[in-house]
Amino acid sequence: MADNDIKTGEEAQANEYSRRQFFAGVGGVGLGAMLGGLVVKGFFLPEQVMALPASEGYLLVDTKKCAGCDTCMLSCSMVHHGRVNPSLSRIQITKNPFGSFPHDMEQVQCRQCPAPACVEACPTGANHVSKENGNVRMVDESKCIGCERCVYACPFTPSRMQWNHEDKHAQKCDLCADTPYWNKKGGVGGHQACVESCPMRAITYTTETPIQQEYGYRINLRNHHWGWLSLDTTDFGRESDFTLPVAPVPPAAS
Amino acid sequence: MAKGYVGKILYVNLTDKTTEEIATADYQQFGGGHGIGAAIFWDRVKDKTIDGFHPDNLVSFMTSPISGTGAPSASGRTEITGFGVQQYPIGWFTRSNFGGRWSAMIKYAGFDGVVVQGKSETPVWINIVNGKVTIEDATDLWGLDTHETQEEIWKTVTGNVDVRDWWDAGTIRDGGRTTAKPAVVCIGPAGENLVRSAIVLHDAGNGGGQGGFGAVLGSKNLKAISCIGTGSVEVADPADLMDIRMEMKEKFGFNVDDPKFEAPVPGVPMYGMTTNAPGYASLLWAPQVPARAQGCHGCFKNCRYNLEGGNGNGDICVEGLYWMANGVQADQLKATDLLDRLGLNVYDVMGHSNILALVKMGIAGPGMAIDTEDIPFDKYDTYEFIEKYTEAIAYRKGTFGDTLAEGLTRAWVKWGRYEEDTTTGVLNRPQWGFMEHYDPRLEVEWSYGSLFGDRDINEHGVNWHAHWMPLVTAAVGQAPLMSAEELVTHFAEATGVGDPDGWDYSAEGIYADPKLKAVAWHRHYGRFWIQSMLFCDWAWPQLVAYNNEGGVGATPDYEVRIYKAVTGEDLSYEDSLEIGRKIWNLGRAIWTLQGRTREMEVFTNYVYDVATSAPYFLPVKENGEWSYGICLDRKLDREKFESVKDRFYALEGWAVDTGWPTRAGLSELGLDYVADELDKNGKLGA
Secondary structure, three states, X not given: OOOOOOOOOHHHHHOOOOHHHHHOOOOOOOOOOOOOOOOOOOOOOOOOXXXXXXXXXXXXXOOOOOOOOOHHHHHHHHHHHXXXXXXXXXXXXXXXXXXXXXXXXXXXXXXXXXXXXXXXXXXOOOEXXXXXXXXXXXXXXXXXXXXXXXXXXXXXXXXXXXXXXXXXXXXXXXXXXXXOOOOOOEOOOOEOHHHHHOOOOOEEEEOOOOOOOOOOOEOOOOOHHHHHOOOOOOOOOOHHHOXXXXXXXXXXXX | OOOOOOOEEEXXXXXXXXXXXXXXXXXXXXXXXXXXXXXHHHHHOOOOOOOOOOOOOOEEEEOOOOOOOOOOOOOOOEEEEEEOOOOOOOOOEEEEEEOOOHHHHHXXXXXXXXXXXXXXXXXXXXXXXXXXXXXXXXXXXXXXXHHHHHHHHHHHHHOOOOOOOOEEOOOOHHHOEEOOOXXXXXXXXXXXXXXXXXXEEEOOOEEEOOOOHHHHHHHOOEEEEEEEOOOOEEOOOHHHHHHHHHHHHHHHOOOOOOOOOOOOOOOOHHHHHHHOOOOHHHOOOOOOOOEEEEOOOOOOOOOEEEEOOOOOOOOOHHHHOOOOOOOOHHHHHHHHHHHHHHOEOHHHHOOHHHHXXXXXXXXXXXXXXXXXXXXXXXXOOOHHHHHHHHHHHHOOOHHHHHHHOOOHHHHHHHOOOHHHHHHHOOOOOOEOOEOOOOOOOOOHHHHHHHHHOOOOOOOOOOHHHHHHHHHHHHHOOOOOOOOHHHHHHHHHHHHOOOOHHHHOOXXXXXHOHHHHHHHHHHHXXXXXHHOOOOOOOOOOOOOEOOXXXXXXXXXXXXXXXXXXXHHOOOOOHHHHHHHHHHXXXXXXXXXXXXXXXXXXOOOOOHHHHOOOOOOOOEEEEEOOEEEEEXXXXXXXXXXXXXXXXXXXXXXXXXXXXOOOEEHHHHHHOOOHHHXXXXXXXXXXXX
């Protein structure tokens, strides 16, 4: 259900490229692209093409493990800005309280796209691939002119870019590279506030570029302890496989 | 002003349809939540003998400086205060409380709380968007259930924006955006029909259940209060608050991937009271359909579920246990969903089991003296029964439904059976018309606290450990997780009371002075930390931690640290209890003006006359030895309880003969103006 309205870039539409061709980097404006789970740092392209290195870090969220408590959102805004505001959170949890599980909530994290439309859209280079921060895609606030092209360029719904209406600059998930209000070191190779604060341990961090699929970076982080609580351990979309925990599993030693 | 507060409280005059901003700073000494609500009530309700349906009744929906900050299990709750209409015989100044996300959202929308007074001539709802307040026509919402009402308001406020997308709060780039839908608290048909057990509901299952505030709002023609905001809450030391969250997660949280300990068998959610496992709020039923854990804003436990199908989303405890007679979970949850949608208090209307007793006794039935009309008690184990019963109350259908809509206690009074059935225990309602929650003959900080207060206290901080821990471990065939002696030692230290005998529930212990100190502590801690700072009752206090080395819980160190990290102010634990004592005494003064007397503070007869007959675990000290007793064959002694009143009143600074606050007691708390008002009305304790 998530992210199933991926827009193709303006460039691809104009040149009538298929997505497959686009990702293979054929002609036009090619961007660093990934196939499967391989990490590719850069490859040979025609001269006029710009190749962006892939991020060295990605967030993965187990959509069925999330409890919708918003702790990640509150932590994110707090460690970045020193104040609490879900509108300033770079990870969003969208919820329908009346919804039917598992379609009652979604976790909307930035994918650190191999082909970042938001970076491409930025006219000043404010939104850039940060070499000193493991190639995370992040906004240099001093260069942001407030045009919001990045916000609208994000191909996913909801946009993973935020317009910070209080400090007046665009912002996005930087894997906690710039978190002055935290006693831990963030960024690629460091800690992420959402990962660490999530009470359900539903968010994890990986250095391997995830497979680019329609529904985003889903993962199943639930083990038998979760099932022991009679909660669903099946993969997203496999709810029909749900069974009650009838076979006793030895509990953790007390 | 301390950080955490956003600085203004919205006051709405529903009669004139005008609004006013009250400076939160004027009330900061009362903390938040209940304290601020009671203080504003004191100032603005001149005649404190009116009843809850009077337009001058003032109802507050109040947050705390901690709300919305992500402080662990202290971010999402809202406190409601005002005159209630549920209690019997007098609708005491009372409180309710609900979870979810409303308290956070009202702060992001620019207010520390919303206070309503007066009465609108036509149905209205209050629409708050980033500080802008409009009073909207609710004609099209009137008649809708609580879920429908919220979905309609979402459409009105955020248009056709999908739940998954950003909504622009303004018309310009800098208006702010949010992916959240408005946080709405509303009434259902029961509130509209002035049913005394009507609730307010927020999102799917967060109910402000006690006191009949749904009916109070119905009497004001107020259908809903909706808020949405994109503002920030300032935190004094964000890095410290993050550290606190991480520490609490590691030391006291349940590690869902590798727990330190877990239930020895599956399908026993109530074991989660000891482990802090997610999803334990259902207590007695585990989902038979795919489900996730679900939690309120900023919780570190996440005690509820969201389920396939949506019925039971966000419900806890007795809400989910409303009706289980046919053993089919899907029907059980359908009944709970009906309760939520119509907006009824499970803790009154689940008395259908008491009515069933009358039917079985041949006293009630179709066409009989207590005429159950077309409600099929003979088919009690069918969904048809519970649907007809619930709708009859919400819509006041027939004489039977109309009678029950006055609350089951008043129904019993009308049927002429209240005295008899509360003497035998057929109607087990110990005080103020509230259903028995925990055994009033035994678990006395619960029963004394309820009787000397305004309602069933519903504060579990001691109860989880003193009663439930030995019970759940016995239920799964384990020894208690901690000896009784060790448990009460932790209680004594964590509370600051100092004397473990405060938690001796033996036949002597429940009347002794240490017990009264423990009861007083419970009132003061609860009024400040739970009801004014809005730390969730299902997570705080943490007097004990079974998954932590040494068993030491987070209380009182973490409350104080969280307060400082958010507000920037130093508040000692001792001073926090004094503020709680002040708020408790302000309430006592209001009840005094409402007509409270010492003579009224008695339990119904079964508490004194009927002995306990089922094992009930509580720590007891007998012959100097501590153990978990099963407390059989116990009654509360009338004379000994009167002696309790003498000493408890004295302890709290109230006059022994009347139970009224004294000038000395109030003065000590900076409440001289309260003493003046009592004096003027001839109700100052001597």
